[in-house]
Amino acid sequence: MLKRRATMLEVMRNLLVVTVCCCLPALAQEGLRMNQIQFVGTHNSYHAGLAPGEMAILSKQNPAAAESLAYRHQPIAAQLDAGARQLELDIYGDAQGSLFADPLFLRLAAKEGTATPMTTGWAEAMKKPGLKVLHVSDVDIRSHCWTLVSCLQMVKAWSKAHPGHLPIYIQLENKDGKPRDGFVTPETITKATMDTMDAEIRSVFAPDEVVTPDVVRGKQATLEAAVLQEGWPLLDSARGKVVFVLDQERITPLYTDGHPSLRGRMAFTAGVPGTPDAAFVKKNNPLDKDIEELVRKGYLVRTMTDGGAKAVKAGETTRRDRAIQSGAQILSTDYPYDWKAEGAGYSVAIRGTVRCNPVNGPKSCVVKGPY
Numbered sequence: 001m002l003k004r005r006a007t008m009l010e011v012m013r014n015l016l017v018v019t020v021c022c023c024l025p026a027l028a029q030e031g032l033r034m035n036q037i038q039f040v041g042t043h044n045s046y047h048a049g050l051a052p053g054e055m056a057i058l059s060k061q062n063p064a065a066a067e068s069l070a071y072r073h074q075p076i077a078a079q080l081d082a083g084a085r086q087l088e089l090d091i092y093g094d095a096q097g098s099l100f101a102d103p104l105f106l107r108l109a110a111k112e113g114t115a116t117p118m119t120t121g122w123a124e125a126m127k128k129p130g131l132k133v134l135h136v137s138d139v140d141i142r143s144h145c146w147t148l149v150s151c152l153q154m155v156k157a158w159s160k161a162h163p164g165h166l167p168i169y170i171q172l173e174n175k176d177g178k179p180r181d182g183f184v185t186p187e188t189i190t191k192a193t194m195d196t197m198d199a200e201i202r203s204v205f206a207p208d209e210v211v212t213p214d215v216v217r218g219k220q221a222t223l224e225a226a227v228l229q230e231g232w233p234l235l236d237s238a239r240g241k242v243v244f245v246l247d248q249e250r251i252t253p254l255y256t257d258g259h260p261s262l263r264g265r266m267a268f269t270a271g272v273p274g275t276p277d278a279a280f281v282k283k284n285n286p287l288d289k290d291i292e293e294l295v296r297k298g299y300l301v302r303t304m305t306d307g308g309a310k311a312v313k314a315g316e317t318t319r320r321d322r323a324i325q326s327g328a329q330i331l332s333t334d335y336p337y338d339w340k341a342e343g344a345g346y347s348v349a350i351r352g353t354v355r356c357n358p359v360n361g362p363k364s365c366v367v368k369g370p371y
Helices: 002-029 052-061 063-068 076-082 104-111 122-127 148-161 191-204 213-217 223-230 249-256 290-297 309-313 318-326
Strands: 037-042 086-092 168-175 242-246 280-282 300-304 330-333 354-356
Touching (some): 052 104, 063 309, 076 086, 076 148, 086 148, 086 330, 168 191, 168 330, 191 249, 290 300, 290 318, 318 330
Parallel strands (some): 037 330, 168 242, 280 300, 300 330
Antiparallel strands (some): 037 354
């Protein structure tokens, strides 16, 4: 009888130990904030690559540009399936529609008999007013989604099919350009462009599906005060949501005009530390020594992991490894996971889909799924 009691006590003791150990990761995650993790994102996420005829023309005209554009991403849903939690979209204004409906390189390829037809529905989409998604007008025109709205609809569909996922960051780069002979002249970026961008975001996502500057600011006077003094919202509160960030500092005055500290806006600017709207900071060079300090202070930082095309083909990993070590939360790459660069073994991944930030994450930290 005594031996049986001793055995039962031992079993209970073991169960207690297992229960405590199993609970530790959950306890460690309590209070984990949005900026205390690190994950891989994709650069030019929409990029479907030039068709062979278009690439041949570009290779003759500008071999270096052709080499740099010799990559293509998987469709948006496939990137999210693989674990990418940041996407980047290049957007052009097209207030009247049809601005990008007759691209030069498509016409040149047709003259040479090497044209590859655009996907069904492309022409109709290009004729309608609204922000368009492509890399270089007239040249690098093929995208997995042709308009900002259609891209966001893809993200939303994936989000609804994967409830509780980690927040998805969508970086938007507003593009324009100077007049060139034979090329279309993109619209100038104006405050109206910014207003259209916000309106198109709102047409796809409900207010409670986006972590906006207003949410992060809370009762603080400025965004910067909020992230530096109180911190970003809890990670669990951002699950199932998206976050929009802007790419260029030069458009900040257009976006903040009438919206001090981004009040009422949908996206975070590429902030300059020391300014009221600074919460997200873009540091494309991962060798920048400021990144780690910015992360420690409380900013959300995006960096680029890749060198040029030649460095990638040579398998150079210095920038990639430094980016991962820097603590930059968003690691943006053209070569994610095991989708290797053509002719090289270079790719970018971290252990697991996402990990606790190596610079500002809690010591005993586990990021629980779903991811």
